[in-house]
Amino acid sequence: MKRVLPYPLLFAGLLLMWLLLQQSFGLGHILLGAVIAFGATHAMAALQPERPTIGRPDKIIRLIVLVLADIIRSNLAVARIILAGGRGEHKSGFILLPLELRDKSGLAVLSCIVTATPGSAWLEYDPVGSTVLVHVLDLIDEQEWIDTIKHRYEALLLEIFQ
Amino acid sequence: MIPDDLPLWLSLLVGICVLAGAFLTLVGSIGLARLSSFYERIHAPTLGSSLGTGFILLGSVLYFSVTGQRLSVHEVLIFIFVSVTTPVTLMLLARAALYRDREEGAGEVPPSRFGRDDG
Numbered sequence: 001m002k003r004v005l006p007y008p009l010l011f012a013g014l015l016l017m018w019l020l021l022q023q024s025f026g027l028g029h030i031l032l033g034a035v036i037a038f039g040a041t042h043a044m045a046a047l048q049p050e051r052p053t054i055g056r057p058d059k060i061i062r063l064i065v066l067v068l069a070d071i072i073r074s075n076l077a078v079a080r081i082i083l084a085g086g087r088g089e090h091k092s093g094f095i096l097l098p099l100e101l102r103d104k105s106g107l108a109v110l111s112c113i114v115t116a117t118p119g120s121a122w123l124e125y126d127p128v129g130s131t132v133l134v135h136v137l138d139l140i141d142e143q144e145w146i147d148t149i150k151h152r153y154e155a156l157l158l159e160i161f162q
Numbered sequence: 163m164i165p166d167d168l169p170l171w172l173s174l175l176v177g178i179c180v181l182a183g184a185f186l187t188l189v190g191s192i193g194l195a196r197l198s199s200f201y202e203r204i205h206a207p208t209l210g211s212s213l214g215t216g217f218i219l220l221g222s223v224l225y226f227s228v229t230g231q232r233l234s235v236h237e238v239l240i241f242i243f244v245s246v247t248t249p250v251t252l253m254l255l256a257r258a259a260l261y262r263d264r265e266e267g268a269g270e271v272p273p274s275r276f277g278r279d280d281g
Binding site: 017020021023071072075078079081082083085092094096111112115116117118119120121122123124133135137 | 209213252256271272
């Protein structure tokens with residue numbers, strides 16, 4: 001089973017995505033989608049990625065809601081800074097964030113969250129010291145940013161990828 | 163394809179969503195032009211790629227779902243793809259800029275931490 005279908009969940013996900021994109025559940029599309037998903041899962045297996053272990057799938061919903069709320073809030077904050085003239089009173093800067101999260105999938109999700117949220121960008125992860133360089137557009141209190149990212153996201157991601 | 167008698171509430175709702183999305187994307191573009199350093203400018207386009215896209219897609223979902231032309235799931239996929247792929251580009255650009263600034267010793271860029279174990 002492992003040999004024929006190395007990633008059953010990925011296979012199902014890709015097939016579903018194909019059918020949604022085609023907006024049709026006809027037999028032809030199912031077959032074509034299955035062939036594509038089959039090829040893609042084997043391409044994935046050839047890369048030999050680390051298998052992510054998801055300990056608490058129930059927390060994913062909470063994470064999504066949290067991220068959506070933060071995206072809306074930070075969008076408004078950044079829009080205000082730009083409309084205020086771009087050179088106004090805001091002060092941007094780099095912060096070095098220590099991380100406990102070491103799971104590769106978890107780090108990938110965290111980097112997408114930090115970068116997709118306007119106002120903060122994930123620049124450079126250092127696996128040796130387990131730190132990441134983050135650039136913040138409106139840096140008022142460095143420690144506050146570190147606490148926010150660590151408590152809001154890292155704690156949840158640590159629970160999810162256990 | 164387009165129905166003649168679109169209900170007023172729908173036109174209003176779709177119009178507000180699309181305009182809000184377009185406005186946020188415009189603000190992001192203005193920021194891209196006006197913010198002062200490279201690292202500040204990478205924050206601006208995320209307005210368009212997050213909530214800007216979100217509003218425009220929401221308008222699209224509302225329009226096509228209510229008029230019953232199709233159930234809209236394309237938009238969800240678009241949103242997922244955009245939010246997963248734009249950070250990758252931003253990170254690549256930012257790391258190229260970090261590398262350049264460190265080589266040139268320009269600006270207030272923190273030193274590289276690679277290969278150091280004091281962190």
